[in-house]
Amino acid sequence: MNIALSPSLSDLDGRIVASIVRREVRDSLRDWRIILPVFSLTAVFPFLMNFTAGIVFDFLRRYNAVIIGEHMIPFGALVVGFFPITFSLVIGLETFVGEKERNSLEALLATPASDTELYLGKLLAALLLPVASSIGGIGVYLVSLWLTRAWLPNPELLAQIFLLTILEGLVMVSGAVVVSSHTTSVRAANLLASFIIVPMTLLLQVEAVMMFWGAYQSLWHVALGLIVVDVILVRAGLRTFNRENILARELGQFNPHRLVDLWLAFFRLAPDEQAHPSQLAQDRPACAVDPAGRPSACRPFSLRRVYRHDLPLLVVRGRPAIATTVVVLIAGVALGLVLAATWPLPHGLITMADFNTELFKGRLAAGTPGWSLLPEFSAVAVFGHNVRALLLAALLSVLSFGSLALLLLLAPIGIISFLAGQIALVGEDPLRFLVAFILPHGIVELPAAVLATAFALRLGAVLIAPPAGFTAGEGLLQALADFVKVFLFLIAPLLLIAALLEIYLTPQIVIWLYR
Structure with a gap:
């Protein structure tokens, strides 16, 4: 777009x-x-x-x-x-x-x-x-x-x-x-x-x-x-x-059938085949023009086309939003460290020196590791929590021109950075904390969160500057189709892999590093 x-x-x-x-x-x-x-x-x-x-x-x-x-x-x-x-x-x-x-x-x-x-x-x-x-x-x-x-x-x-x-x-x-x-x-x-x-x-x-x-x-x-x-x-x-x-502009009428047809056309077609909305609503839209100026047929929708053509093209087109999200991510890390240095917690409140691996094993066996945000410690619960959070970010992005999506990413990154800073202030190794608790699943989950936030940011940004020839509503439908395509075929699989790693790999690394 x-x-x-x-x-x-x-x-x-x-x-x-x-x-x-x-x-x-x-x-x-x-x-x-x-x-x-x-x-x-x-x-x-x-x-x-x-x-x-x-x-x-x-x-x-x-x-x-x-x-x-x-x-x-x-x-x-x-x-x-x-x-x-x-x-x-x-x-x-x-x-x-x-x-x-x-x-x-x-x-x-x-x-x-x-x-x-x-x-x-x-x-x-x-x-x-x-x-x-x-x-x-x-x-x-x-x-x-x-x-x-x-x-x-x-x-x-x-x-x-x-x-x-x-x-x-x-x-x-x-x-x-x-x-x-x-x-x-x-x-x-x-x-x-x-x-x-x-x-x-x-x-x-x-x-x-x-x-x-x-x-x-x-x-x-x-x-x-x-x-x-x-x-x-x-x-x-x-x-x-x-x-x-x-x-x-005549009297506006809500036409849900046209909205659904237009969204399906945006979703079904490759990003470089999407023409003006008035043409996409047709039964046989002209997707491209050959060197002689004749319209050519659309490429059929397939998983092969999505993974080999659509997703790489969407990621390339989303580079400005991805770069903005990465900048906010870095700002969240810096903010957490600054807050940790400005407001150090009382001595002994946060320390990993007395981390009890046996108690941690018992809680893992019971499925309750002690974190209230995840009442059930399972891959399904973790995956569902992450999906809900990123979909909520997309919804709030539409209502806030993209700003709230960035804030929802900034908050957890800032908290993790704050905790790492507090651990460093008490003389312990923050790198071991990050490698044990964050890195095993974060190496997959963080790119997924960045991509989801970037495409959610585009949902809000398109209301400010829709593509040329598009209304704000048509631009939003196009951005929503791109978001759903990226979320279903790229972000959701990454989140599922991250959830499995968080349940089955991260606890073992925590126990191994803090035994």
């Missing part, structure tokens, strides 16, 4: 973008249904929040819990800034699909603006008014706090509040514009908006916990994560936006 580069911004005309922004903002300022709520949340809601905070603060003072009230005041500023930017979601959802329903989109799309200029103009226009309202509301709230309680946040906290507000607004706007450009009705866009507003509301609760605990430095980490999400969403919007598709 070839993923095209992002649209170039070198030819961007700022004047055209500015004219689109002015047009959109002018239309928003003419709509009283937008102005009235924005004005209320800017001028009225901050005083209401200040009044409520004062009541709670006085109540906490009676019970000598002033510190809770002091931490709640800056959180009130985040709440005051959050509510106005929720209107950016409404404006963002209206950007394309709303104008299409009002039959006002054709004239705008006929302008000489490029797709990138049109998209950025709509994005900035949807962001400008709500963010200005949020900043104004926070300013009113802080002024009222100064007048009533002579309290102001320190400059760093103030910068965090404004930065988080702007970044959260950009996340909601960029997500809403992506939804608006890929749906066929405002009703469908509003239904999909819950996938944006619910995570942002949960994030606000996480920020509340950080503020109540006084962990203000952690807010910078939240801001960094929001920047990454902003870049991903804007990148996805620029990559997938196409004005002709918006005009040509």
Whole structure:
């Protein structure tokens, strides 16, 4: 699967973008249904929040819990800034699909603006008014706090509040514009908006916990994560936006038969035979073109073709994802060692000097080696556990643009590295620990985990940058077919071999090295 580069911004005309922004903002300022709520949340809601905070603060003072009230005041500023930017979601959802329903989109799309200029103009226009309202509301709230309680946040906290507000607004706007450009009705866009507003509301609760605990430095980490999400969403919007598709897109209908047929076509064909989705759904798709320009027939599906042609080609095409996964793997090892050196465990808590091989043999015979994550120590249990973990990583990758798949690999690698570091700190040999407990089955299991994570990463990445000529859904079906093919014919056999080694070989090496 070839993923095209992002649209170039070198030819961007700022004047055209500015004219689109002015047009959109002018239309928003003419709509009283937008102005009235924005004005209320800017001028009225901050005083209401200040009044409520004062009541709670006085109540906490009676019970000598002033510190809770002091931490709640800056959180009130985040709440005051959050509510106005929720209107950016409404404006963002209206950007394309709303104008299409009002039959006002054709004239705008006929302008000489490029797709990138049109998209950025709509994005900035949807962001400008709500963010200005949020900043104004926070300013009113802080002024009222100064007048009533002579309290102001320190400059760093103030910068965090404004930065988080702007970044959260950009996340909601960029997500809403992506939804608006890929749906066929405002009703469908509003239904999909819950996938944006619910995570942002949960994030606000996480920020509340950080503020109540006084962990203000952690807010910078939240801001960094929001920047990454902003870049991903804007990148996805620029990559997938196409004005002709918006005009040509009719009422979306869920067709499960076409989805199944398309996925089966991707799975059945060799990676270099996959043409455009519109051709793959045919009964006899043309898979390739000979030197004379005539379409040639598809090669039949067989295990011989899969192992000799498909899998090597898929692994070669997946080299960027595999390289990314290996980098994360190395980072997990480094992180575990750093954490082990930073937070050494109490002496004697982790030591292999008194490892009892006889007790270990008894537990092996009973099928319970003492590890709660594997209640039954058998090849079937180990194999099933690993398969479930890697399939869960693939599912979470789709929901997180690939990031959670990498985190699920980072966690166990970091833990193993942390334990090895702790063993080294107490003066024992970490290499013997790794050779005994990890290497016998890890030499097979680790490559399988890297491959599974890499192809799971492609499942999330294809939503950001689908192949040229593919929609995000079609690109996801293609990546899913590749993932299933690699998982069934390469990863699953490796996991089965690793499970057998972990049950029948690793314990014997542990007993031999620690006897």
